[in-house]
Amino acid sequence: MPILIEISVKMDKLTDRLTITQPDDWHLHVRTGSILQTVIAHTAKQFGRAIIMPNLKPPVTTVPQALAYRDEILTALPENSSFNPLMTLYLTGNTRAEDVKKVAASEHIHAFKLYPAGATTNSDAGVANIEAVYPIFAAMEKHVVPLLIHGEVTNPEYDIFDREKIFIDTQLSRITREFPGLRIVVEHLTTQDAVQFVESANDNVGATITPQHLLYNRNAILAGGIRPHFYCLPILKREQHRLALLKAATGGNRKFFLGTDSAPHLTHLKENACGCAGCYSAHAALELYAEAFEQADALDKLEGFASFHGADFYGLPRNTQSITLAKQAWAVPNHYGDTNNTITPLKAGEIVHWQQISN
């Protein structure tokens, strides 16, 4: 497999163009209502498919709700787009084994998302007692339905920078031990500890990595003042963790794949006394990953990470189209959206060095 990956990446040194198989985004928030149209256009321009996170208000907990949300997304897509939203259900204390069977039988719903209650944006309806949903994990294991995990403990007594590691030590290691056949995606890894955990777990355990966690460490949140657009959960960590994530993403290991966690919030709700968690990256997702991979001198590994590993993990066919990026600087706009509903993207007003030129 790695040999195939090497061969199919076309990096033309003379023109500085990079052509890869069309990628997928295995962790995406697109919200609902007026903002949806703006953000889905960005994603659909680059990605063939995306795992759509279900943390709406109220959350998407049933098959009919997920199918209705899918229809809303399809309606919001630009004309002639062939983007395919892969839906998920929000796991709660009320999820039943019957719901797992329905998801297994659904063509459009691909996983359950576990939010520990209170861990992040719109997670209040999440799971307060993880052990209580073990029977549902057993049903997912049996029906081969993946479990996507926001891996942080929620007890406010724990230091925010330690919450991922403590979740791994106290919850995740036990879940993987008790359900070795359960397909698990540890979402948006942020620490060296999480990288090591995923590497040493069995092949049913994979992980997504975001562009912000590859490009920035926690200093970005406090560079000369409080910078709310770098605040997401799990929060950015120390440089040693960023380097471990970069090594994992660029190392060719099939367990690690692209998941932007692009999470739009209106600008005024982030630039606020109590700003929301989430970075918006869909406007330049692949370009931001290309910058990170280029830093690691590993552009030849981008295609595996962005276009193959996730599809293989989910047992879906790889995309057949391709996408080309050029080494072409462009300035990211300060805002997207309309005047009443603006979102501030990652690198707002800054230069991005790669640009998509075709799909």
Ligand SMILES: NC(=O)N[C@@H](CC(=O)O)C(=O)O
């Ligand atoms: N990543 C974030 O900081 N926020 C996400 C939720 C999540 O994935 O944690 C959101 O929906 O805004």
